[in-house]
Amino acid sequence: MAIELDVHPLSNGFGAEVRGVDLATCGTGIHRAVVDVFHRHGVLLLRGQTLTPSQQMAFSRAFGTPETNERREYTYPGIPEIFVLSNKVENGRTIGDVDAGQGWHTDSSYLANPVMCTMLYAMEVPPEGSDTLFADLVAAFAALPPERQAALDGLQVQHSWRALMELLKADVAPGDDRFPDVVHPLVRAHPVDGRRALWVSSGTTRGIVGMPNPEGLELLAELMAYVTQERFVFRHKWQAGDVLVWDNRCTLHTGTPFDKTRYVRHVHRTWMLDDAVRGR
Ligand SMILES: [Fe+2]
Structure with a gap:
């Protein structure tokens, strides 16, 4: 039986929000149905999520093979596929990359096989700034x-x-x-x-x-x-608990700055290769 999801457009014909799914507990059948929505909408959003790193990895694997990040100083301990975007300081050191993603781009386009999609799971977000824009x-x-x-x-x-x-x-x-x-x-x-x-x-x-x-x-x-004219751009305003996945095959993205002296941004990112959809 086909799985029916509660899908809402994010903006004029672009992007999709899936509601009523708890990614931590829903299982691989629902994960696969959510990925199917992703393939047709450019950007996918699920709000109100609480994911451990291993639960984020399970959802990431539904899209394709998660890519190990080379910059080990900012990968999650023991899980090199999770890259930490954060201005949090622990034991005198910033635990993540603070300035990733400014300027319009598609991820890893310098590779022969660029990453298909990028997932951000936001645990803490500033109340202003730090938006992500998509073309x-x-x-x-x-x-x-x-x-x-x-x-x-x-x-x-x-x-x-x-x-x-x-x-x-x-x-x-x-x-x-x-x-x-x-x-x-x-x-x-x-x-x-x-x-x-x-x-x-x-x-x-x-x-x-x-x-x-x-x-x-x-x-x-x-x-x-x-x-990048306004008519082709969607602006995502973050809430804690957001899981956002974008399709690098058909979108560009950029981040907006935020006041790092006042606010915390703490996000886990994964990058997936497109092996799961090859041949479809
Ligand atoms: Fe990026």
């Missing part, structure tokens, strides 16, 4: 005239981990080539239902294959300004 890249592509869609379809974007490190002013040795540049299509069909997304990003992009710069960079900047 609906499917709506943005659909709103283009057919001739512009045709002109962009088939273009390839060069993504670079090194470019991101330069932007973040990170200390990277000159010979460190652990993530060589990769190329991804600018227009990407969703593997579940074929809806097409204008898969532009910033931070990792070096240009467009076969198009000299500055022309390629100018086109990317123009498209970034286009997809």
Whole structure:
């Protein structure tokens, strides 16, 4: 028998909130039904959740294989797939990454196989600031005239981990080539239902294959300004107990700042690879 979930749109045709589900106790059948909703809506929200790290891992595994994070200084003790976003200080040290996620981007686009989705479970959130904004890249592509869609379809974007490190002013040795540049299509069909997304990003992009710069960079900047217009953007205001999952195949996201001297933000993040949906 099909599982009926209580699903509500988050905004105009984008995003979904599933109500009436307790992720800690509902079991894998409900987890799978919730994941099915996620695949069709770009952003998924469940409120009022209380999850232990192992319960968050169980829900994360319903989406795909959780990715181990390299930055072990901020992973949860004993669970390297959970990355801690926090400005809490314990024993004289900040226990999480404080500044992750500012600036419009899609996660790990510098990899040949970027993470499919990102899950944030918020335990403590500031009363103001620290919103997460999403750009609906499917709506943005659909709103283009057919001739512009045709002109962009088939273009390839060069993504670079090194470019991101330069932007973040990170200390990277000159010979460190652990993530060589990769190329991804600018227009990407969703593997579940074929809806097409204008898969532009910033931070990792070096240009467009076969198009000299500055022309390629100018086109990317123009498209970034286009997809992040207010009409394509949804703003999530956090509550403690929120579990939010976004689909990196068809959305961009960015965070807004908050007053770290007054407020605490404490969040557990997981990243999932798309092996569970491959071949669908
Ligand atoms: Fe991100």
